[in-house]
Amino acid sequence: MVKATFINLPASKKKIIKQSLVNEFSTYPLAKAQVARIVAQAGIARGAFYKYFTDLNDAYQYMYGIAIKAIHSPVELTSAFEPQQYYQNVADFIEKAQQSSYAGLIKMHILYNENSVGQPFPRELITKLDPQNWSAMVLSHATIRLVMENPEQEKEVMARFKVSLELLKRGTN
Incomplete structure (x- = not known):
């Protein structure tokens, strides 16, 4: 589950990180996705990623949950x-x-x-x-x-x- 440190980020920073997650998970299957690419695109430290999400799967579940709620009635x-x-x-x-x-x-x-x-x-x-x-x-x-x-x-x-x-x-x- 996404951590409170991410939830409490300023909206502008969350937006950048979310877009980096969407880009990564839209380009690569989860098995080939990389934290390194996400943090590079978002301009955050790798350690910060792990303060926001438990792991890559956690970040994926978070973004997929947002996406499916936006699309699926x-x-x-x-x-x-x-x-x-x-x-x-x-x-x-x-x-x-x-x-x-x-x-x-x-x-x-x-x-x-x-x-x-x-x-x-x-x-x-x-x-x-x-x-x-x-x-x-x-x-x-x-x-x-x-x-x-x-x-x-x-x-x-x-x-x-x-x-x-x-x-x-x-x-x-």
């Missing part, structure tokens, strides 16, 4: 399966991610980091989602990943996603 769990809502949520996420100053960080997270940061899957989703909504959620995340990997195929991937959601809907009738 909360999704309400409902018992009714609504294909159009899933489609719209994914389309909105992709658009916001692509237009965000965090676009590179989000892409790196999805393509390289999400399996290595150790965030457990929310238990409530495992227990509360019926198979139809579970399938749509998994398909939604796969669609986002495909678009991030192949942005030139976004239109085709989204069209296939829409058809697949409709197939899921028909599966209960």
Whole structure:
């Protein structure tokens, strides 16, 4: 967790450090990110970095948390399966991610980091989602990943996603 010494920094200094973190994590997967590049760009001592964050993973979790809150709208769990809502949520996420100053960080997270940061899957989703909504959620995340990997195929991937959601809907009738 980010340390109080970082939280209490003047806004201008925090902004510089945050931008350095975004630049690093947008350019390199977490496994190849370096404190040395971050501190050089931010113009701070290496020791200062460790006064602000426990380690590189801590700094990554902090920045990713900010990025995802800026982009990802909360999704309400409902018992009714609504294909159009899933489609719209994914389309909105992709658009916001692509237009965000965090676009590179989000892409790196999805393509390289999400399996290595150790965030457990929310238990409530495992227990509360019926198979139809579970399938749509998994398909939604796969669609986002495909678009991030192949942005030139976004239109085709989204069209296939829409058809697949409709197939899921028909599966209960």
